[in-house]
Amino acid sequence: MVLLTFNIINIEAEAKKGSQINDEDRLKITEDNTKAVLRILDVHDIKASFFVEVSLTGKLQNLIKAISSKGHEIAFYNKNSDLAEIENAKKNIQELLEKQVRGIRQKDVKVSLGNLKLMGFNYVSNIDNANILFPFKRLKRDTEISEEDGLSIVPESISPYSQLPYNDFVFQILPMKYYQNMVLETLQNEEFVLIYLNSWQFTDFRKYRFDIPFYRSLFSGKKMEDKLDALLTFINEKDLAVSRMKDYVF
Template structure:
């Protein structure tokens, strides 16, 4: 099973390449990227989980409503929000979507389990920081297994036994297509699922990227990245690989 997901974020503070660009402009450009992503997913009848940054969820609620109407799952990605801020955003978005938000994705900031439980989440997707150093910091296999803790389901990043690389956003961006496909097939021979995730910002052309990223994250963006997604969806279809939203697989 392939668990496919997309992170929806905009840059803040020092991550923003141009501090004069306002949030609404960035939200509008993010929505354009979401439209590109959804059009490609629709062609292949593929449903995914969209993890939206808590801090922009309310301003994206109409777009997120369209995603759930199309059958996709909407979950939260917490980058900098407090427990109380998540609680408020969750209630607003659940009222808008008329659906329970079950998933929480975390990276650098990780909340205590008791806080996550109090917010009524069912599962947690913890991801690693994908700077260039991760290539030399291999994930340990025992840290890539689904596990349960305090009545929560934790879904760590997947790891390829073929290459010992994680299936994160950056690996998808830079890895040659055939090599990546072999990673997928090899892993599915040994594991029940592979979690693959990417970011909506990867659909920006390098010249339009609003993030102040290092040079190695600006390779294969925009149309090149979209072409790679299409090739990947072709590969999934041709090999009859099953895909799933996170909540469907876990529950």
Template sequence: MILLGFDVEEFDMPLEYGKNLPFDEQLAVSTQGTNTILEILSKADIKATFFCTANYAVNKPDVIKKIVDAGHELASHGYYHSDFKVEHLLQSKLKLEEVSGAEVSGFRMARMMPVDEKEIQKAGYTYNSSINPTFIPGRYNNFSKPRSWFFDEGVLQIPASVSPLIRWPLFWLTFHNLPMSVIKWMAAAAHRKDGYLNLYFHPWEFTDLNQPEKYGFPGYVAKNSGEAFVKRITDFIAWAKSKGYAFGRTDEFARGVINNK
């Protein structure tokens, strides 16, 4: 099975590069990308998981309704994208459930940063997908973490997928920069090893990021964004279907693991 996850947030990444993007424009970029993703998933007739910040959901309840009405899973990405307090774990869950009317059982920490699993469990989440089990310079070193699902403090951990052996991350930047033939080869190897793939992206990747004066992004972030990224993800989905891989919501995958443990 392939689990596609999309982190829907206020697009505040330009602030990391010294650019000032008004909040309404942050929301507009993420909304444009989310609508594009929904179109891709609808055409492919597959379901996915949208990890949303409560801040985005409160400001864009219509988009949250579209996600849920289309049969996709809504999960928590915290309350704000660039501010975290322990109490946000429960607060974001409750707010997302209030806005959507749907149960929220999954969590992903912004920027895949560490989070206390005891607090995740206390907030009522069934699973946590906040680990990228590799080394990202300046971010984290998770080589000591398991590369496939495991339990911690009673919470199912579903790490992002990495290739076997060398643990090359199969995350969003890889999909921007490596040839698709290499990505498919690594994805197939990881699927054989683990029996599933857990891939994560962001709506803003599906918009044109090659605007250095506006966003300040380096080339490896802006490369193959916008329409080029739409083509890459569409091509990957078609390839995966041709291989016989199924797609599903992360909560459904989690229930299957928990019920069979």
């Protein structure tokens, strides 16, 4: 099973000297990038899970409704929000969509599982940092879903042969043919492969002059769209099963 997920987060990088990019611009970039992803998913009739950063949920309600109306899952990405902020966002989005928000993803700041369970979450999908060196370290990690404090814990996927994780940077930097082979090899050994990408990776950095490392701008923007399109074409050609996170976990 392929679990395709997207983190909807604003780019944090500062603008290059001589350029100005305000908070409104950053939000518009996130919206436009997400809409590009939605168009590609529509073409291939594939459903995914979108982890929306908690502080953005009140600002992106129209986008969130559009994502949900197309049959995709809405979940949360906790960047640095406290319990009250998460609980309030969950209440508001559930009222907006008339659906339960089942999942949450965390990276640097992690709310306790007990508190997440009390708020009504059913699964947690935590991720690690992805810099230029991290993706190429040899990793050993449990790749099976476990249960803790009444929550399903969904780990990051790792290729059993290359030992590369399926994080945002690996997708962006690897040749697509190699990545496709990695997916097939993983599914021969594991029950699922969890793929996640960030909305900001689809930014045109020639148009928006953010001060980001060179390796992070490689194959971004339209090239990321093309890579996503190639991956989804491959998934359909190989007749690989794809699921939203909440459906697979339960």
